[in-house]
Amino acid sequence: MTIVSVLLIASVLLLSPRGVFAQAGDANAGKVVYERKCLLCHGEKGDGKGPAAELLVPRPRDFTSGIYKIRTSANKTPSDQDIFNVITHGMPGTSMPAWDVLPDRDRWNVVAYVKTFAPERFKEAPKKLDLPKEVSSSAESLKRGKEMFEAIECNKCHGTEGRADGPSRPELKDEWGQPIAPANLTKRWNFRGGKSRTDIATRLAAGVLGTPMPAFMDSVEKPEDIWHLTNYLLSLGPDDPRYATLITASAAREAIPDDPNAEFWKKMSPQNLPLVGQVVVDPRNFNPAIDLVAVRAAYNDREIAFHLTWDDPSESKAEPDKKIFADAISLQFAPATGSGGERPYFLMGNDADAVYLLRWEQGTGVAEMTANGPTKLQPIAGSEATAKVVFQNGQYRLVIMRALAAKDPSRPAFRQGVFAPIAIQAWEGGAGETGTRMSLTAWYYLRLEEPQSNRRFVVPPVVAVLTLAAMLAIVRAANRRR
Amino acid sequence: MNVLRSRLLHAVLILIIAYAIFTFAIRPPAPRSVLAIYMGVVILATFVYISSNSDSWRNFLRPLRDTLVQPERRLVRLAVVIAIPILLGYYAYTQAAAKAQAPPELRAVHPAPPASIQFRGKEITIQGFDNPLRKDQANLRKNIAAGGETYIRNCMYCHGDNLDGKGHFARGLNPPPANFQDPGTIAMLQEAFLFWRIAKGGPGLPKESTPWNSAMPAWEDRLTEEQIWQVIMYLYDATGQQPRRWEAS
Numbered sequence: 122m123t124i125v126s127v128l129l130i131a132s133v134l135l136l137s138p139r140g141v142f143a144q145a146g147d148a149n150a151g152k153v154v155y156e157r158k159c160l161l162c163h164g165e166k167g168d169g170k171g172p173a174a175e176l177l178v179p180r181p182r183d184f185t186s187g188i189y190k191i192r193t194s195a196n197k198t199p200s201d202q203d204i205f206n207v208i209t210h211g212m213p214g215t216s217m218p219a220w221d222v223l224p225d226r227d228r229w230n231v232v233a234y235v236k237t238f239a240p241e242r243f244k245e246a247p248k249k250l251d252l253p254k255e256v257s258s259s260a261e262s263l264k265r266g267k268e269m270f271e272a273i274e275c276n277k278c279h280g281t282e283g284r285a286d287g288p289s290r291p292e293l294k295d296e297w298g299q300p301i302a303p304a305n306l307t308k309r310w311n312f313r314g315g316k317s318r319t320d321i322a323t324r325l326a327a328g329v330l331g332t333p334m335p336a337f338m339d340s341v342e343k344p345e346d347i348w349h350l351t352n353y354l355l356s357l358g359p360d361d362p363r364y365a366t367l368i369t370a371s372a373a374r375e376a377i378p379d380d381p382n383a384e385f386w387k388k389m390s391p392q393n394l395p396l397v398g399q400v401v402v403d404p405r406n407f408n409p410a411i412d413l414v415a416v417r418a419a420y421n422d423r424e425i426a427f428h429l430t431w432d433d434p435s436e437s438k439a440e441p442d443k444k445i446f447a448d449a450i451s452l453q454f455a456p457a458t459g460s461g462g463e464r465p466y467f468l469m470g471n472d473a474d475a476v477y478l479l480r481w482e483q484g485t486g487v488a489e490m491t492a493n494g495p496t497k498l499q500p501i502a503g504s505e506a507t508a509k510v511v512f513q514n515g516q517y518r519l520v521i522m523r524a525l526a527a528k529d530p531s532r533p534a535f536r537q538g539v540f541a542p543i544a545i546q547a548w549e550g551g552a553g554e555t556g557t558r559m560s561l562t563a564w565y566y567l568r569l570e571e572p573q574s575n576r577r578f579v580v581p582p583v584v585a586v587l588t589l590a591a592m593l594a595i596v597r598a599a600n601r602r603r
Numbered sequence: 604m605n606v607l608r609s610r611l612l613h614a615v616l617i618l619i620i621a622y623a624i625f626t627f628a629i630r631p632p633a634p635r636s637v638l639a640i641y642m643g644v645v646i647l648a649t650f651v652y653i654s655s656n657s658d659s660w661r662n663f664l665r666p667l668r669d670t671l672v673q674p675e676r677r678l679v680r681l682a683v684v685i686a687i688p689i690l691l692g693y694y695a696y697t698q699a700a701a702k703a704q705a706p707p708e709l710r711a712v713h714p715a716p717p718a719s720i721q722f723r724g725k726e727i728t729i730q731g732f733d734n735p736l737r738k739d740q741a742n743l744r745k746n747i748a749a750g751g752e753t754y755i756r757n758c759m760y761c762h763g764d765n766l767d768g769k770g771h772f773a774r775g776l777n778p779p780p781a782n783f784q785d786p787g788t789i790a791m792l793q794e795a796f797l798f799w800r801i802a803k804g805g806p807g808l809p810k811e812s813t814p815w816n817s818a819m820p821a822w823e824d825r826l827t828e829e830q831i832w833q834v835i836m837y838l839y840d841a842t843g844q845q846p847r848r849w850e851a852s
Contacts, residue, residue, distance in 0.1 A: 157841070161755040162764070173755040216771050218764050291641045364774070367705040397775035400760050400822040401804075407760065462708075466815045468808065474815075540706055563777045564816055566705045577699035585692030599671040 146201075146226075151234030154227045158220070159235075167238035169340060169452065177216050178228025178408040180299060184235045188296055188331040191314035193323050194247035195338075197330060203247075204232045207314075214311030250327050253317070253344035258352040266353025269346050273337060278303035283357040286434035286515025296331040302557050303334075305432060307358030308413070314594075316360070322351045362413060365392035368543055368565055370418035370535075372572040377426045379509045381518035386428045391415035394558035396547055401468055402495060409560035410549030414450070420569050425535045426522045427452055427479070429545075436485040436512045437551035446550035451480035452521065452543040454533050456491070464542050467564050469495045476544075477533055479521050481508050485522055489529060495546075495557045501531055535569055543567040610653045610663035617652075621645040623762045710778065711811040716796045720803060722823060727802075731849045736832045743836075750837030753830050761796040761818065766842050776818045783842050790844040797846075801826070 156165070162181035164170040169183035182190075189199040191207050208228050211219035220228060236243050256262055270276060278293060280286035283306030285458040309316040314324050325347050328336030341347060371389065378385045394416060398409035410433070417428040429450060439447040454477045455464040466472035475491040478498070482488075487508035489501040506523045527534035533541070547562040548554040606612065625633065625641050630648030634639070653663040670676050671684065715784025719728045736746050755764075761780040763770040781788045791796060799807070822831060839846055 158765070161751055161759075171755065173759065176756060216759070216764070218769065218771075220765070222765055222767070367703065369703070395775045397772035398760065400772065401818060403825070421819070429850055463810070464815050467818065471806070479780040540703075563818060565777075568703055570703070577696060580699045581692040581696040584695040585688040588688035589684065590689045591689060596671050596680065596684065599668060 146229035146231070146233030148233040148237050150229070151227075151230030151232070154223065154231050155234050158223070159231065162216070165368060167235065168516045173216075176407045178299075179215055179295075179301065181217075183297065184238035186296070186331070187239030190325075190329045190331055191328055191537075193250055195327065196245060196248040198242060198245050198247040200247040201229075201232050201236075204235065205229060208232065210315065212313040213315075214308075214313065250323065250338075250383050252322055252326060253347055254324075255318075255343050256348035256352070258355065262349045262539055263356055263449075264350035265346065266351070266356075269350050272340045272342075273340050275350075278333065279306050280371070280434070280515050282514040282516070283307050283354070284432045284434070284515030290434055291369050293333050295333070300515055301332055307432070308362070309354070309358060310361060318351055318355065321354055324349050325350055356574065359465060362395070364395050364566070365416070368392050368394075368418060368557075368567045370420050370567065370569045372570055373419045373421045374572075375421070377421060377424065378424070378520070379522060381406075381506065381509060381511045381520045381537065382430060385419075386417055386518075386520070389417040389419070389428075391417060391430065392543065394545060394562050394565065396545065396562055399468070399495070399546075399557055399559045399561050402557050404557055406554065406558040410552040410554060411547040411560045414545050414547060415561075416545075417503075418567070420535065421526060423525060424522050425525050425569070426520055428519070429445050429519045430516065432516050433512075433546060433549040433551070434551050436483065436517075437549075439550065444553050446548065446555035447485070448483040448517070448550045449477045449481065449548040450517075450519065451490075451546050453478050453492075454541045456531060464496075464564065467544055468561070469493075469546065475499075477531065479506050479523060481510070481519055481521060483510075489523070489532065495559070535567075536566050537569045538571055540566040540568050547591070551587040608662070610659055611666045612756075614649050614653055614827050618642075620643065625658070653839065660728040663757075685709060702704070708816065709815070710803070710813040711809075712778075713792065714801050714809050714812045720799055720807075722828060723803055725828075726799070727797045727828070728755065729795045732798075734832050734835060734846070734848075736836060739781060745794075746833045747836050747840045750772075750833035750835070751841070753826065753834045754837050755826070757813065757822070766838065778813075780819070783838050783844070789838055789842070789846070791847055792837050793849055794832075794839075794846045797838070798831055801831050801834065816821075 149342075155163075160171060161170075161178070162171040162173055163184060164174070164181075167184035169181045171181060174180050188197070189203065189207075192199040194200055194203065205228055207217075208220050208223075208231060210221070213218045223231075275283075276287055277289045278285075278287040280290075280303075285303045287303060287307040290303060291300075293301050304312060309321070310505075312320065312324070313329070314320050326336060326338040328334050337347065337350075338344070341350070369392065373385075387594060392415065394414050396409065396411050396414060398406040400407060411431050413431065415430040417430075419426050419428075429452075431450070433448055437445050437448050439445070453469065456475065456477045465471065465476045469478075469492040470476040472493055475493050477494055478490040480488055480490050487504075487506045489504040489506050490498050491501060492498045505528070506521060508518060508519060508521045510519045512518075525535050535541070538552050542564045543566065544562050544564050548558045548559050554560075557563070622642065625638055652659075654660045670679055673684075697746075702766045717730045718730045719726055736742075739746070756761075760772045761770040761771055762768055762774065762783065763773065763780070766783040768780045768785075770780060773780050775849065783789050800819070805819040806814050806821055808814040808817060812825030826834070835846075
């Protein structure tokens with residue numbers, strides 16, 4: 122064999138699409154894996170009625186319907202590779218995890234087995250979807266994409282800026298009659314079928330079967346509009362949330378603006394924290410509405426300000442008869458950090474130890490409070506915190522301010538350079554969240570950064586000069602001794 | 604002089620190889636502090652080696668001395684005298700400009716269990732106690748299946764469908780949910796230890812285990828005694844781990 126042919130084979134192997142490696146699985150072997158790993162959600166009969174089904178949104182897939190949301194095919198039949206990919210990568214943002222921990226063989230066998238739940242569907246072969254020629258992103262492409270976004274009415278469901286707050290949102294139902302939320306296009310790490318350019322273009326072209334998301338291949342004006350739309354969607358949000366591990370408050374020389382849309386805040390980069398459902402105490406919140414809060418913080422010699430940004434599809438005030446509650450958010454601190462790192466229980470304290478809260482509520486505004494548990498809130502008399510909020514296109518932006526110093530021991534003082542515990546809780550009242558039905562973070566640390574000093578420009582030259590002097594001394598000493 | 608015999612070269616090689624082994628061959632990677640201790644030991648050993656006799660010591664020093672005094676090494680000498688201060692200055696800069704990092708949370712992950720606990724007003728022995736359902740061999744599969752149901756309805760959100768601690772709420776929790784597939788969790792614990800942890804959750808931990816940080820719920824009020832023993836059996840069955848036995852004392 123010549124070197125050329127070796128290179129040729131190698132390049133064919135490397136370049137061939139992953140489908141080439143598709144293997145015909147063994148359904149009987151797949152059944153064994155399925156019953157060990159999948160049954161508890163998808164049910165013994167594959168009907169999606171496992172014991173956890175009614176707690177999950179979206180619900181586990183019913184395989185007997187043969188409807189597969191994530192396809193790369195032009196008709197309703199997914200390819201084996203499509204099913205394999207969903208098993209391998211999971212469905213981000215849902216309780217379907219990535220099963221890449223299972224050997225390839227097992228996954229192919231499961232593919233073969235789940236197909237047996239709806240043999241009718243697979244009589245028709247998957248039809249290959251041909252994406253139009255790729256168009257790279259540019260100012261014109263983005264402009265065209267935005268036009269299309271409005272022309273084919275993506276905004277009706279996904280909202281003007283893509284935050285899943287469109288007017289049709291409340292009416293959306295899936296094939297199984299369950300309410301289904303449109304995707305938040307600014308958080309593409311949660312896209313069920315992946316966030317890459319090709320993934321997104323394929324979803325636009327082929328739609329998401331079983332949901333109100335149609336296939337747009339034929340409704341865009343020109344085929345390449347699929348790519349303009351893709352480029353536009355990619356411009357709506359970051360690729361990755363890059364969650365923060367520490368909240369830093371910057372030192373400000375000037376006055377801190379209370380307007381959430383002020384240039385001051387826009388210049389600061391967000392520190393994103395993931396929020397999760399509260400499932401520790403009853404009633405639990407298995408499907409939280411708010412999964413991320415972006416924090417910006419600044420302080421000067423008198424006050425400290427927290428700028429919070431989070432997505433919420435509707436601005437809700439309390440209407441208890443409609444099961445709608447006030448949207449709310451609270452910043453939680455430890456009144457005093459004990460020696461040995463002791464602090465109150467992360468879930469809003471307990472009977473023995475209270476936490477201190479800066480809690481904002483739609484309609485009532487901000488208040489300083491203490492809490493001895495999620496249902497035992499106690500306003501502090503003479504609250505001195507202030508807040509200003511903006512709600513725009515499915516997003517809250519809120520600035521909460523307070524004096525830096527503490528007036529009494531029930532309030533913590535914020536001190537420079539100290540790692541102080543901080544946590545966040547949030548409620549989407551429009552989705553019925555109130556009380557213990559919230560989303561929250563564990564304890565994080567807040568640190569008030571020292572004002573940018575010149576230390577980093579002074580210390581290194583001093584170190585360098587001292588070392589140089591020492592080196593010269595050594596050379597001289599060595600030569601003198603000779 | 605034979606280059607391969609040079610003690611200086613030996614010392615440098617030993618240090619490089621040791622460092623490479625410690626950083627690349629140890630999985631999972633050792634923390635930096637541990638690495639520093641290992642390297643300290645190696646440096647000490649290398650020093651003992653090169654100073655084992657005065658010949659060896661002189662052999663080690665010779666290239667260094669030559670660089671400092673020999674006229675034909677002037678250029679090397681100049682380079683070293685300039686390069687080292689610059690490197691140290693750069694290091695000082697990275698240190699002074701470094702952003703603060705969140706301090707690590709230290710906690711005892713597996714504290715000593717209590718001798719017994721109060722479970723819904725009933726005393727249950729923990730130390731030395733075994734899973735009572737294991738005696739009922741006839742209903743083994745049934746108990747495990749029931750445990751699976753309890754697990755998927757209650758524990759999956761944090762500990763994950765695959766019991767690997769990667770449930771969809773796990774990313775927001777610190778400390779993270781236990782990974783039952785890991786040999787460092789249930790495989791080295793007794794079933795009664797798990798009973799205590801599941802019944803009393805994070806708040807039931809002693810101080811050294813930072814009970815205020817743990818999101819592990821207390822299940823005492825939601826699950827019955829039987830359900831907890833069943834879910835424990837499911838944890839071992841689904842991961843293929845064996846519970847540890849109590850040492851006869």
